[in-house]
Amino acid sequence: MAVELKEMVCITCPLGCRLELEIENGDIKAVYHHSCKRGIEYARQEYYDPRRMVTATASIEHGVMKRIPVRTSEPIPIKHINALLNAIYRLQLEAPLQIGTPVIRNFAGTGIDVITTRNLETIEEGC
Structure with missing residues (x-):
């Protein structure tokens, strides 16, 4: 060749x-x-084995904001990105959440988690 x-x-x-x-x-x-x-x-x-960090936002209920930023704990293989984003966008999280909280664990057996990247209080706590 x-x-x-x-x-x-x-x-x-x-x-x-x-x-x-x-x-x-x-x-x-x-x-x-x-x-x-x-x-x-x-x-x-x-x-x-190309990999990328993935950042997105997930829906959250009873929070002072409607969405919370999340990211992968480490770069994930590119072939998993679309499925991961679909999973993130389907999440319905509940406030309060602390920064670094895993919201998806071991995605597709990769050993990679999706974690929150900020604290988010409930509406009552934030007022």
Whole structure:
């Protein structure tokens, strides 16, 4: 099989190195134009198992606000993002909630939780 070149920008530090990956038979053979070894690690992670942090808002009842911001506890594989967002948007949470409260645990067996990112009081507490 022919050698393929794939370009990506490393986001692990402010340098933003423009990486070039040499791919053969679906495997990375070399990573070029990196300034540090974090670039190599980033390229491998992004090529084989791309992940992203997910942030969203979930519905909450009896709170001083109608929605509460939530995020994943760590980056989740991209293939799970749509299903995760659907699950978050179906949530019906109840105030009060404290920052860091898991509202979804171990999503799809990934070991990744969805947690709140702020405190939210009930209407009575907030008045």
